[in-house]
Amino acid sequence: MNNFKTIYLREIKSYFNTPMAYIFLVVFALVNSYFFTLWFFPSNQSDMRSLFSIVPLAYLFFIPAISMSLIAREINSGTIELVSTLPIKDVEFVVGKYLSSVTLIAIGLGLTLVHFFTLVNVGSNIDYGAVFCGYLGLLLVGSVYCAIGVFASSISDNQVVAFIVSVFVVLAFFLMDKMLIFMPQGLVGIMEYISIDYHLSNISRGVIDTRNIIYFGSLIGFFIFLSLRTFDLRRWS
Amino acid sequence: MIEVKNLSKNYGDVAAVKSINFSVKDREIIGFLGPNGAGKSTTIKVITGFLAPSAGDVIVNGMDIKTNQIEIQKEIGYLPELNPLYTDMLVYDMLEYVAGVRGIHGRAFKDAFARVIDQCGLSGVVHKRIDQCSKGYKQRIGLACAMIHDPKILILDEPVTGLDPNQIVEIRSLIKELGKKKLVLMSSHILQEIEATVDRIVIINNGEIVADGSNRSILRKFSGASSIEMELLGVDKEEVKKIEEKIDSVKVSSVRKSGSSTMVSLSCKGKSDPREDIFKYAVKSKWVVLGMSQKKSNLETIFRKLTSEAK
Ligand SMILES: Nc1ncnc2c1ncn2[C@@H]1O[C@H](COP(=O)(O)OP(=O)(O)OP(=O)(O)O)[C@@H](O)[C@H]1O
Numbered sequence: 001m002n003n004f005k006t007i008y009l010r011e012i013k014s015y016f017n018t019p020m021a022y023i024f025l026v027v028f029a030l031v032n033s034y035f036f037t038l039w040f041f042p043s044n045q046s047d048m049r050s051l052f053s054i055v056p057l058a059y060l061f062f063i064p065a066i067s068m069s070l071i072a073r074e075i076n077s078g079t080i081e082l083v084s085t086l087p088i089k090d091v092e093f094v095v096g097k098y099l100s101s102v103t104l105i106a107i108g109l110g111l112t113l114v115h116f117f118t119l120v121n122v123g124s125n126i127d128y129g130a131v132f133c134g135y136l137g138l139l140l141v142g143s144v145y146c147a148i149g150v151f152a153s154s155i156s157d158n159q160v161v162a163f164i165v166s167v168f169v170v171l172a173f174f175l176m177d178k179m180l181i182f183m184p185q186g187l188v189g190i191m192e193y194i195s196i197d198y199h200l201s202n203i204s205r206g207v208i209d210t211r212n213i214i215y216f217g218s219l220i221g222f223f224i225f226l227s228l229r230t231f232d233l234r235r236w237s
Numbered sequence: 238m239i240e241v242k243n244l245s246k247n248y249g250d251v252a253a254v255k256s257i258n259f260s261v262k263d264r265e266i267i268g269f270l271g272p273n274g275a276g277k278s279t280t281i282k283v284i285t286g287f288l289a290p291s292a293g294d295v296i297v298n299g300m301d302i303k304t305n306q307i308e309i310q311k312e313i314g315y316l317p318e319l320n321p322l323y324t325d326m327l328v329y330d331m332l333e334y335v336a337g338v339r340g341i342h343g344r345a346f347k348d349a350f351a352r353v354i355d356q357c358g359l360s361g362v363v364h365k366r367i368d369q370c371s372k373g374y375k376q377r378i379g380l381a382c383a384m385i386h387d388p389k390i391l392i393l394d395e396p397v398t399g400l401d402p403n404q405i406v407e408i409r410s411l412i413k414e415l416g417k418k419k420l421v422l423m424s425s426h427i428l429q430e431i432e433a434t435v436d437r438i439v440i441i442n443n444g445e446i447v448a449d450g451s452n453r454s455i456l457r458k459f460s461g462a463s464s465i466e467m468e469l470l471g472v473d474k475e476e477v478k479k480i481e482e483k484i485d486s487v488k489v490s491s492v493r494k495s496g497s498s499t500m501v502s503l504s505c506k507g508k509s510d511p512r513e514d515i516f517k518y519a520v521k522s523k524w525v526v527l528g529m530s531q532k533k534s535n536l537e538t539i540f541r542k543l544t545s546e547a548k
């Protein structure tokens with residue numbers, strides 16, 4: 001049990017030992033602020049909808065970038081042999097790493113709260129529930145993308161490959177909703193259920209349905225499971 | 238105690254380890270000896286749980302690696318061949334991390350830390366980043382990581398590579414000291430390194446065990462085998478051949494002309510030293526001897542001998 005924590009803390013430290021985490025946080029905050037202010041003031045509306053539509057776009061590149069090295073670097077440098085021969089369960093290793101990337105995303109989202117305070121200062125009739133749900137949705141989507149990133153990072157010793165694979169998979173989930181019109185009638189229902197946007201917009205509207213939560217939970221579980229399988233396969237190579 | 242039974246490991250089509258059997262008792266220092274690509278590291282990686290066996294069993298202290306991997310890993314300290322370390326960490330942090338994973342915290346960590354720093358001679362680099370340490374120090378850091386939990390079983394894959402001669406002597410005596418209380422399995426492809434440290438040698442070649450015995454018995458068996466190189470003046474091939482009839486323990490393995498001299502290689506059987514007989518014979522036959530030297534067989538010839546015997 002304690003190993004989750006040990007792995008997690010090491011990973012967090014290693015994020016903040018390099019410029020990586022700071023660069024990520026600063027750029028992530030700047031990109032989001034830029035577009036937020038670009039749209040927020042002209043729109044004259046007291047909500048954060050513009051932020052909530054920017055962040056998922058920013059995720060597309062930011063999350064693969066912060067997760068690509070998680071496992072791939074250990075495979076590449078050989079430290080995978082060290083951790084695999086320490087009494088650490090695969091699940092502790094993978095989930096510990098996964099949670100560290102989710103934490104970084106959560107900190108990134110935390111920085112955007114600046115805009116929330118702006119809103120509180122200048123806006124009127126603020127729907128706090130909608131803001132909360134919006135953030136919850138972003139955190140859930142980010143968590144799914146991190147799981148995808150961890151999986152991509154587990155299949156190769158090359159971080160660039162991991163990055164490309166995770167951008168590709170994340171993009172597929174992101175675009176699924178937008179492709180619905182090209183889909184045959186029979187598939188639309190299924191594709192809609194699989195697509196991220198469908199569930200994200202449900203949550204953002206303030207409807208927190210268990211089905212949406214189950215959806216996000218099972219996607220995360222699925223990709224963590226795949227990472228564990230690839231991890232185990234390496235032993236049999 | 239480690240028991241390896243009919244262990245095989247394939248990498249795709251490559252059979253790296255072919256159904257080997259051996260066991261190691263507690264408080265025994267065992268040396269895995271073999272040329273590059275013999276399968277030493279592969280065997281070690283299976284014992285430590287990094288790779289799964291393709292066939293056969295590894296039993297450590299009565300537990301099966303397939304079902305009790307984590308429990309086994311708690312009892313083993315392992316220094317991998319390439320000594321992978323988190324190079325962006327401080328030496329202290331790295332040791333704290335490994336100790337943490339092994340459930341050693343606080344007071345217990347302080348004690349364990351002081352012990353390995355002392356044993357491995359790391360006091361000068363504790364607060365250095367690992368990538369700023371020299372190769373020899375990195376090797377000691379790897380060793381310290383393997384020993385932080387004072388394991389019952391220590392597995393070291395080529396532990397002295399990258400060390401200078403003084404450090405090699407230090408590490409050797411450390412290993413010997415540790416072997417009084419622990420099971421130590423180390424690998425090497427250098428005979429001298431192994432012979433100075435271990436109680437028992439297992440020679441592995443081409444994925445198979447070709448010899449297994451106490452240090453002394455292995456050395457006695459092989460170190461006698463030697464060859465003698467002679468440089469003679471104006472002696473022809475037929476004449477040289479006659480030496481085989483007079484001295485039983487030598488055989489002429491090659492004769493060639495080099496300018497006016499004749500270069501002769503003699504291989505010697507057993508461990509007797511036939512140089513005196515050869516000298517006397519040369520005098521009697523009125524050979525002009527320009528030079529004579531004896532070559533102890535090195536590991537290469539031992540391996541060649543062993544593998545040709547196996548066929
Ligand atoms: N990951 C791998 N994939 C495919 N083949 C491998 C792999 N690792 C090792 N081999 C092959 O398995 C055989 C045994 O290799 P191993 O590393 O066990 O040898 P070794 O005895 O440790 O040699 P060395 O003294 O060079 O360390 C070699 O033929 C090697 O090429």
Ligand SMILES: [Mg+2]
Pocket residue numbers: 277278279318394
């Ligand atoms: Mg090796």
